[in-house]
Amino acid sequence: MQLLRKLGMHEIDSHTRVDQLAVGKQQMVEIAKALSRNPDMLILDEPTASISEQDARVLFKIVRLMASQGKSIIYISHRMAEIFEVADRVTVLKDGHYQNTLRTGDTNIDEIIRLMVGRDLQAFEYENLTKTDTVLSVKNFSGARLETSVLIFINLKFLALPVWWEPVVVK
Numbered sequence: 001m002q003l004l005r006k007l008g009m010h011e012i013d014s015h016t017r018v019d020q021l022a023v024g025k026q027q028m029v030e031i032a033k034a035l036s037r038n039p040d041m042l043i044l045d046e047p048t049a050s051i052s053e054q055d056a057r058v059l060f061k062i063v064r065l066m067a068s069q070g071k072s073i074i075y076i077s078h079r080m081a082e083i084f085e086v087a088d089r090v091t092v093l094k095d096g097h098y099q100n101t102l103r104t105g106d107t108n109i110d111e112i113i114r115l116m117v118g119r120d121l122q123a124f125e126y127e128n129l130t131k132t133d134t135v136l137s138v139k140n141f142s143g144a145r146l147e148t149s150v151l152i153f154i155n156l157k158f159l160a161l162p163v164w165w166e167p168v169v170v171k
Contacts, residue, residue, distance in 0.1 A: 003032050008058040026053040029058065041072040048082060060086050080109045092116055 004012050012021065018029055027050050044063075049055045055142055060162060063073050063086045077083055083090055084104050092099040092115040099115040114120055 004029075007032055007035070007062060009055075024055055024170070027051050028055050028058070031062070035131070036063065039071070041074070043074040043076075045076040047075070048077070048079065054085050056082075079092060080112060093116060126161070 004010075007028075009025075009032065012025055012029065018026055019105060021029065027047065031047065042063075046061075047059055051059065056141055060082075063075065066073055067088070073086075073133070075083070075087055087104050088127070089101055089103055090107070091101040092112060102111070110120075
């Protein structure tokens with residue numbers, strides 16, 4: 001329990017069975033268990049996949065603390081922002097094969113993605129269409145499973161579409 005508090009996980013009651021916790025909290029308990037052994041190396045595979053943003057901040061704090069103590073952390077993630085937030089180096093594998101190791105301060109997301117996919121990705125320019133127009137309207141819709149007719153309006157406040165997108169109008 002002391003370790004959970006030290007790690008900023010005050011809301012976890014030590015008397016609660018782990019299987020009764022939310023999946024994200026179970027993940028944090030597993031990380032705490034690993035840390036309780038005071039490892040020199042910690043391997044985290046997609047650690048933020050099931051945890052909240054608040055728990056992710058706690059995790060990043062733990063990773064930084066361990067790194068400052070000279071510990072090694074292997075952090076596996078597809079979330080580029082996380083990699084650049086917590087890592088000092090990034091190693092890219094493509095189809096299980098080593099591509100390169102780069103210092104995060106000397107690279108960018110585009111270069112990492114290029115190494116991951118083996119080519120430059122074509123960036124699409126996007127046009128913002130800010131409208132409050134009704135884009136779909138359905139009146140007197142009914143069916144065998146509907147007890148009453150339904151009136152549907154879909155209003156879009158914001159829509160981002162590739163510039164090459166052409167709307168199709170059916171009359």
